Amino acid sequence: MEGCGEDGQVKLLGVIRSPFVVRVRIALALKGIHCEFIEEDVLNNKSELLLQSNPVHKKIPVLIHNGKPVCESMIIVQYIEEAWDSKAPFLMPRDPYDRAIARFWAAFIDDKVIPSILGAFRGQGEEQQKAVEESVANLLLLEEVLRSTGKAYFGGDGIGLVDIALGGLLVLIQTVEKVTNIVLIDTQKTPLLSAWADQFCKADKVKNAFPDRAELFAFLSARRAKLTSPPPGN
């Protein structure tokens, strides 16, 4: 039966297109944890279960493990790592310093990368240009990390916390590029990051966690159109 057994009862509240939900789905898939996915109508009708499970933020994703809710995507990913700590692969390094570096870059992705990419999606003209420059600068810093470690993934030889933090955003980033006609992950400026993105998208188990690209393109196009449509006349 899905969602039960040795892993306990695992439910995930979310919407498939959300990069934060994708992050959690990737972590669950990598660890081979079976989970019941509950699709939420976040725009119009949040479920009682969601409001009860995340009363503070009322946001998805929420992981509910044996009835106990965990909120905030990167906290959920670390929870998955720790609650299933005997299940390979390990998503966090062993060494405390390496763990601190992983947490630093995961925080950087949440605090800097995401806002700049959203700015590029939502902005127009000069504002958009500024957000694009900021996004590229942020991604260059991540390029530098890959360059200095010389490894295939941020987690080393395998996918780790930072790969999941950024990888969860990949389909969103690539779709934003298409919808707005801008380049964020540039094969020339960020060759290693480009190669990492290709590899990540093809990785076993990971790709099933991604949203449908065509659907996301349609969704974001509609959003962009609304944002850029001229205001009604007086």
Add this chain to the structure above:
Amino acid sequence: MATEGEKEQVKLLGVTLSPFVVRVRIALALKGIDYEFIQETMQPKSELLLKSNPVHKKIPVLIHNGKPVCESTVIVQYIEEAWGSKAPNLMPKDPYDRAVARFWAAFVDDKIFPSMRGVFLGQGEQLQKAVEESVTNFLLIEEALRTNQCFAGKAYFGGDQIGLVDIALGGLSAFIKGLEKATDSVLIDPEKMPLLSAWMDRFCKSDGVREVMPDFTKQAEFISTRRASMISPPTAK
């Protein structure tokens, strides 16, 4: 001060009035870790700061045996893990309790601090709005203290001892009190938030905390000075 032959060399780059620096100092004090405090000049930022935190160029930075760790919440978790065998433990053992601790620490960073920053920067109507937002956020913490199984009835968010959430929120105590004084507002009302109020008093008096918590009056004066310099002179009509 680190001496030749000493096993661990720990330096903390920061300024004494920064609530983020206070967090780290509390964690180091609780673990009984000796360190060299390097007062950062900030204007201009020192070579050491720019080298150690090239991404954000911010304090605090912990430098452990030459290796820098940045971001206060990351540093506190690092201190817990690098000195994992040293009591007290700043994080619970159980994975679920750890997730709850991280959730509330993130709430302090993502909601409480920005609303406080709004109070710090705000004037008039904007200030009022920021005060209301802050009170709403603090009320959520009060609610958690009252009803969350991990916290209810305990002396600290960490249980019998100070933990991550206590440090994350408690590190801001002087900043919160200083803001109240400097803006003549009430953010943590003992009547509306009895548990939070009592917790903050208890926290500020605790060993390891009181030695590094900035004086509230000094903090208030610093904030007042900064706020005064932000108000632009009136423009001619």
